[in-house]
Amino acid sequence: MWFSENNEKLYFGTCPKKEIPEEDSLLEEEKYKVNIWHYDDPKIQPQQLKELKEEKKRTYTAVYHLESEKVFQIEDTIITDTKIPNKGNSNMALGFDVLKYYKENTWNFPPSRDAYIINLVTGEKKLFLENLKDAINISPGGRYVLWFNAKEDTWYSKNTQTLDTVNLTEKLNVHFYNEDDDTPSDPNPYGLAGWLPEDSCIWIYDRYDIWQFYPDNNEKPINITKGLGRKDSTIFRYIKTDRDNPYIDTKDVLLSGFNKQNKDDGFARLANDSVVWLVKGPFMFSRPKKAKKAEKYIYTKQNYNTYPDLLFTDSTFAQSIQISNANPQMEKYLWGSVEKTEWENANGKKISGLIYKPENFNPDKKYPMIVYFYEKYSDRIHRHYTPRPSASVINFPLYVSNDYIVFIPDIYYTTGQPGQDAYDCIISGTNHMLEKGYVNKNKIGIQGQSWGGYQVAYLVTRTDIYAAAEAGAPVSNMTSAYGGIRWGSGLSRMFQYEKGQSRLGVTLWENPDLYLKNSPVFYADKITTPLLIMHNDHDGAVPWYQGIELYMALRRLDKKVWMLSYENEEHNLMKRPNRVDLSIRMMQFFDHYLKDQSTPEWMESGRPAIEKENNDAYKLINNE
Template identity: 40%
Template sequence: MKKYFITGLAALTLTFGAATAKRVLDHSSFDNWKSVKNSELSRDGRWAAYSEVPQEGDALLTIHDTRTGKNILIPRGYNPKFTANSKWAVALIKPLFADTRKAKIDKKKDLDMPQDSLAIIDLSSGKVTRIADVTAFKLGKKGGEWIAYTCVDTTLLKPKSKERKDKKAGRPLVVRDLATGNSKTIKNVKEYVFSEDGMNLGVTLRKAEKDSLSTDGVGVMLLPDTSFILIDRDRKYYGAPTFDVAGKRLAYTASMDSTESGTLRADLFLAEINRTSSITPRLIPTSRTERAPINLALPHAADAAQQAELQEQRAKAIKASAGDSLFVNQYSPLLFSHNGKRLIVGVAPYVCPDDTTIVDFERADLDIWRWDAPQTPPQELKNVEKARSHTFPLVIDLESGRDCLLTTNPLVAISAPDRWDADWAMIADPTKEKISHQWNYLAPEEISVINVLTGKMMPVTTAMKEGTELSPADRFILIYDDRNYYAYEIATGKTVPLTTDIPYPIWDETTDYAMMQAPYGTAGWTEGDDAVLIYDKHDIWSVDPTGNRKPVCLTAGYGRKNNLRFRYEKTDPEERAIKNGQQMLLRVFDYGDKRHGLATLTAGKAANPDIRILDGYQFSQIKKAENAPVITFTKQNFSTCPDIYLAKNADFSKAQRLTDTDSQRDEYWWGTAELVKWYAYDGREVEGILYKPGNFDASKKYPMIAYFYEQNSEELYRHYTMEPSWSWINFPFYTSRGYAIFVPDVHYTPGVPGEGAYNCIVSGVEELCKRYDWIDKDHIGIDGQSWGGYQTAYLVTRTNMFACAGSGAPVANMTSAFGGIRWESGDSRQVQYEQGQSRIGRNLWDAPELYLANSPLFKLDRVNTPLLIMHNDADGAVPWYQGIELFMGLRRLHKPVWMLQYNGEAHNIRARKNRKDITIRFQQFFDHFLQGAPMPEWMKYGIPATRKGQEMRTGLVEE
């Protein structure tokens, strides 16, 4: 017996002809492969920050001067931030990768591990100040030249140990003047926050248990004089403080309770920030539940008297269900309205501490499933921590002292009024149809509006939540129903149709799911809710929500005329509405040749968009300077790595390239991508992508792997980073190694998803084999993950044309999968078959024949294709037993099958060590069947449980 071991290029059996400077990608290529991340722009647009980050190793942070072109380099820097005045940059610095790796190998703990450092960069001089042992930092959002950062506190270490002896205690917080370098330190800081202007700093203090000289409390540091005022002290608990937008008020929660379980009964305090030596907080009382408004949508009432009666009935119901009072607790979030007149706080019923007298070994441990409960135990258990910390929003009017509880139903979703300044919030209540969500994605919800000051509630409609939204100026509720948009005007209670005069569908007419088509969506609203901007397949329409004006195509029909798609790219994260005259940045997509681009359009005026660039690339990571016409973005396609470019005045065709990660690709054979079209067996024209091998020579024969998942032809110009597999094949890794990759679009008909895959995939493979002599038709494999894994399992029961197949997380038996649980959410899988991706379109009892016909399990006797399954035992999307059913069936029938089961891994592999491992094993599997490489040891002999973790058996054997 001969053994062959993979050692870089030594294991390659590729025939690339003459010697060349280029080489093929292999498993040693992953770790040093760099990508650009952490891009930031200063507010004035002068400075750009970005990191070049290897997959394993030390990154390089660059601060680039867009005027002079000079760079400031920060080795291992990450998380860069600019001050509001654009004079300073700040970033964290990671320890050397090698040092951290060694510390992990040596099993170092906590503070004995290498720590981050802080870099402070003076942009005027380029001087970099480094500060060791920093854990985090914050800056003022819109002003100030101060930084606050937390440090490692060595006084909290256990004797002869680098572990913290009190993990609840706060850390030292250093507050530093960036201009002078002067600083002050506040001990025991647990939470800290700057006011928006950066001139006040609020903190909560948590002392160490045995520290008798310090105190717990809440304080504020006033800048620039750095005077510190302790506002409150000596309570058992303090919540994180929150400033209003003006920085003049500080709110926080506090409690004398110290229970470790249940909820704390806390109080809400408000402090007026002044420049004196004393700040006295005042207690903000909150109402009892009987003063709260009703919380659920009411049925339509004939008159005001009936409406009032319904209000009273519902208020009594709330009191009965919630108890006498709701309290502020340790989970209560705090938020000021933008104008500072309201404070929103979370409240909840009191939960008593756990009963410590319970004898656990005498108490049954079980879950009870109740047929009429809104949620099943898996759903509740998956969200148990969220449920324990859930609070209900209480809106407090700080001028009058009145408050309003918006709901006590944990199932409802509340859409807040604009920055909480306006008076109406939207409530979507799924309670009545909650159980039907088990099989109906579009189960209607009761939509209502509630006045956040008075509690007055008005029913709006019953509709699906998707496509329903509150307008930013608080005037309308936008509703999507029955393939049309409607607007409900809050002031009048009138509902008007909006899109009946748009001559084209505003819903996705290409979807093949067995449910009502979703809308294309909206670009947003214009100022004052004057118009809502609605998408069709190609263009953007300005629609009057009152219905008085006819819809106007803002893009003047240019998209439809030229087979393009325009979509608004929001570059201001704080934008509330689109202003008339504003220059809108639009993404452009060409449906024909799949090019991408960017365009501009003046808001409020119908015109052809000004296409600034339309090319064979994708554009991403788009960021604009807040106060300057400067934009950074990445540009990439399959054969070009993403690099950062900088454009001024939206002149993207003349953008300046800032990084050069693409140069790392120059030493490797990579491959190319091209669009292909063919006719499926049902006569439909289908599109797909053909990736040709690197160093392609049409006179040679190449094996091909078909990979599929829904429709991917729009990704023709997508770049795939050279990295270990997430659970499916990495395209450039295989094209570099002499494979062609075929990615067909797949179109379905509800009820026959398996045949839809056969119709598109197999017809495409056959056509390419006829069209291109260089494809080795005897050495074609297929690979799919999740939904693609199911299609792989189905196809090998339908045809013997493939030499091998890879199937990740497949469904083998739709009858058992239909009744399963998606363990990552606790949700039932039934809806996926009746309305979702699995596309059966009917339930199991009405159409059992469809579930049987589409299940590979019942046709495994037809399989003659060697199959490699990957299914992990912590898969939260497709139950692990589906892979087992597939494996055990093929094993029983003596069919060649292997299954990789990564312990503790989810639907897609996350741990890098496992990603590297599956990359090796998938490559060996395909190399064996498609390139004639020897079989690896793990395929021939497996790995005995007694050698698990000790031997990987990736060596190649030849009898």
Template identity: 40%
Template sequence: MNNYFKIFVTVCSVFSIAQAQEKPPLTMEAFDSWKSIGYNAISKSGKYVYYTVNAQEGDAYTELKDQNNNLLLHVARGVSPKLSKDERFLVNTVKPFYKETRDAKIKKKKPNEMPQDSLVFFDIQTKQSTKLGPIKSWKAAREIDSYIAFSQELEVKGKADTTKADTSITKAPAKKTSAKKELVVILYNLRTKDTLQFWKAENFYFDDNEKYFVYNIKGAEKDSTKTPGLYVYNLQDKKVKKIYDGKATFQNITFSDASDKLAFVVDTSSAKALLKMPSIYQYDFKAESAKELISKNTAGIPNNWYIPTSTNLSFSASGNRLFFGIAPIPKVKDTTLVEFEHAKVDIWHWQDELLMTQQLASLPLLKNKTYRAVYHFAENKLVPLANLEFENVSLTENADEEWGLTSYTSLENKIARQWSYGTRSDIYVVSLNNGNRQLVRRDFLGNTALSPKATHVLLFDKENQNWYAYNISTKTTACLTCNLNVTFGNEDNDSPALPQSYGIAGWSNDHKGVYLYDKYDLWYVDFDGKTPKNITQSAGRNNKIRFRLISFSSNKPRSMTTYLDPKKVVLLSSFNENDKQNGIFKLEIAKNKAPKEIIQSQHVYKRISADENQTIFTYSRENYQESTNLFVSKDFVKATQLTDINPQQKQYNWGTAELVRWKTPKGYDAEGILYKPENFDPNKKYPIIAYFYEVLSDGLYNYHEPAPTPSRLMIPYFVSNGYLVFAPDIRYEIGHPGKSAEEYINSGMRYLAKNSWVDSTKMGIQGQSWGGYQVTHLITSTNMYAAAWAGAPVVNMTSAYGGIRWQTGMSRQFQYEKTQSRLGATLWEKPELYLENSPLFNMDKVTTPVAIMHNDNDGAVPWYQGIEMFTALRRLQKPVWLLNYNGDGHNLMERQNRKDIQRRQAQFFDHFLKGKPAADWIKKGVPAVNKGIDWGFNITD
């Protein structure tokens, strides 16, 4: 090879490498191509994995694979997959094309004209797919065996003879009539592909064991036949039986676990009736028909109480008890009054349990509130368990034990919820046999739990940060943690509220004790408190690793309670506070050894599931540079990647995430995350934006999917487009949240500004909600920032203190006295703290251009806070902009609004931090007459 050719090849190679490295930055148009993992599961045998991949704008899909990553099925637009219990059939809802639905919305089609879902089921044995639909809805048993059912509209070709009960399971007769469509329910056998059509059926249900199919026929208003009623179709003997005859509304169709009992609510009231008086019916599958079990006249129902239509029904595991809700008979509106002649007024009373705003916000819940009662089948006895004083009763998972857990809260303490965080109550257990109550603890502030066999009540006392166990049979209490040298409440709590517990990990399988978390480790304690044991051998605390139990979901009924068997191996998730790595450890409790590391890496592991024997695992893995994907493995070390949902990320200039540590002016150790562009050049100067809330550094290895922002800073977009982004942690001094933000954020930015590659003249800040408050405080205390963006900020703690969180109707007082705002006192106790921490009173000091987003339907921070800030700065002739996305909330929910604010954020920071020309909305705004015509995005002279 001659020298000229060598030089030519070398130059070309260097040019090719340079070209390859010059990736374009992320664009907002690219967001739509990003996908995310939706539902995912592994079969009980471990042979199959199935999952859904969702698109931001576009069509989802479902895939079925074997454990060797062989693709068995791809369902375009498939969602909500469900696998049969013998792992032969996979059933999928198939959504219409995204574009088709969008076009229909543009054309303003009526609901019944909109594109409809369909169904696809795949036979894994024969590898054949069958499509069914279009459908309105579909159902199946908890575990599919052979049947599914769906409703769809079919053309009525004739009028069915409805004089016999069993004719409701025939195909529509062939007599020709008009091409009218009617909703029909179709029972479909996946194995034989046989169908049964249930005409005039309204609602339909399977029992969990796929023994029975229940449906009701509504019947026309003037139908005089006996067709209307509730029917049971026996899926084994293929026979139908009418169990309730007549027109009625049927609700809460509920089966016992063994499928030997059925309960339901029957309402025969007129549709126009202002007060409906339903009854509860029960059907024994050996009987000919259902019988009324409970009505408002049943012995045990208090006077002037009844069974509302909102009642919930549930059987105990044995089927020997039926739980339901009762309520006082409400007053009804006098329809003879002329509405326009009477006032519409809300009357607030100082002794109301709830503020009027809370009452109005939760009106549907209050109207439908019920109080738990139980019916004992063996004794034919009804026992009310709750009432107006003892409002709620918690049961064990099986609900077959003698005791439930309840509490009494005085009116004084209920009213105090307005400003307190946590409510003092008297704790009781209540006998399910006779309704008698037994006092556990008076004036208690903390958390409670009923043991799975209802032998003990666990209590975490917030005031002394210890766990206690109350023995129901002996009426004695033992302290479980008093003699241990660690606290079981939040060690990092920096708010005036008492610390919360780290929680319960699970229960011993012999029902003699409980497993508890401290900050790092797991402990086992007998209910008598005599044998506390650190089962992770203090390995968590010694190594600053937080261990948490990985529990695997089960499709079995009543399987939500977590039990630990010391003879079995358990898996723990881990988080290392020193390097922020995550991992998975193995713990063999019986061996009395520390957890053994399986894997620890610079990733985050989520969605961990396992086969029935916990020998094959699926999980997702991610970090800032790696998009979230699914893996399958037998040991978490050698893993097979199942998905690669965002390969397009490699085409763009992405970024890196690194941990930064520094000392604050007061000498505190501080941490934060610094995000840099993938093509970072230390010889250049970069603008930098600080984004913050409270503590973010634990998310060092989290993936950030590029998507239009709900109002926060979309980190990947700005990093890809040549910004540094800094996410500092903030630790708070009670009473001084604003100064705490200064202590950590400003010092962190100054620390980074010492680097030659940081342009200290082009530093910006962005925060939403509590972060937005901190933005507004910082721009009143320093002029170091060239641009600021505040989303839904509080600027005046004196007016916000008496404000309302409109979504719930709650007073905001608790937030300032006890929680996030961290002032720790009332406005009249320490007004100086409210003034110190209210940026509004220092707006004259602002020199930073600031954009505010605050929406008129904000349910958390009253939007007048944004208005107070805007009008103050406007009066002072400071550069300020206010964005109000009409009808949207605290965080933007509408995608079109998210796209809009994403674009405006980019234009705002590009102008003030990069010197790009200002868009029209920045230069001159958008007047109301141009709303919806001109959005102000253009850049004009």
């Protein structure tokens, strides 16, 4: 239950009267317990069971008008979700019906829904858009609904009173969908900055710049950043400094700006129809927070060597005062450095990557190197990382301070060959690093988690360039994973392969060979690289039997393979003792193969289950 900010409406939840089950005399062990999976269930049973607790508490929103004393039911068993703008002040709202799409949403992504315009004053509901998959927004005053059509690369506006619809963006020669999206699903839009007072205009993002549109399309759109973003490869985005104002205050517009080429970040002002930089440089800046009654701001800036302490400044950002010192001890550590590198893969595609080098780097020395990756990482060049126990992936400053080079290549994908695409980018990047002359070609490791873990498993079926590999939560068999469940949410995994990150773009029956070709387990006999797997028994994203399948295949083939499975743990480790343990074992594993250090007991002879409570098996064995 809650009031609108203007205290004119009271919103509250209703629900059908609950039936009280009849009491019986049966003991608990005398009762049957069965879940029935029906082919036409709107949601599959695991999802229903996962949502059961919340579903039992479900209520449907209604509104009570304090002055007129009228009550209207906004949500019901059909319209189960609503979007009420401007903290409940608006007289219009959006409603959504997902029910008839639940079944196909099992494999479709983004999920479909029907959209309604709801008049909160009269209670009238009008269906205006069916099978909506993309972003939708209602203006704070409720005068307009805005939505995106990804297939047309177009933003539409509808007047909620006249129901007139206009195409806002069709005449502009720029894209409003994410041009870097390389999944088989329709790309998301870059998004909205917000509305101007009285719903007069809307600011919409393209890849780099910000556009002002008139929702009735009665005036030409204006590029308010003057095309400077596209010209300089800088992504400008609006920073909202007054969270209580539903509209953009055009008198004082603060922007963030991130350069895609040199990765510089910063803040700018939109003043007198021009963009004026306030501060920028080789850092990553947080969104500044403004004082409620003063032109004062706090924010953080960071890079690999700079901890994100709090900074205090005025509206000019000309001088900033550091007001925290949260990590002074880092001065005592060998932190290292990071730089960007570029190369071309075998297809002539220009690829970027990051190189983390040890302190006092010597280009005449041969260093061991670990290759880590996950999608694209180069935009994070100025991110600061603190040493900490690992939840799943290597800790960059920890390994760099131990005289490793860490290399992170970006990966570019096409539909249907995620394994090959990863191979093309990662292997070419590894060879690029070898050409620099300071990497020991016999001491290169590779590590990845989840989607990265899958690609580690795939790569070692195709190459022996890596002396050691660690794959966390890897999908090893796409044919069985396709029909699996994401147990954390209860969702089917099918959408991930047809429309999502796994990027196959077809069903298993349309092209079974594609699933087989991209599944490492079917090529396990080709693996010669020692492989460490981590897969936990409560993984809610990738079923842990995927790790088991790969482990069992390699064990049967008498390959060097170890699997760490942390009890009652998730996709990424949550408990600190387990994180510490993984960090120790992963470092021991790589140190053994990449630095010729002694073998730990757990790698040499395993550890019997009967000893698990009193033997960590960390002890190093002298192999000489």
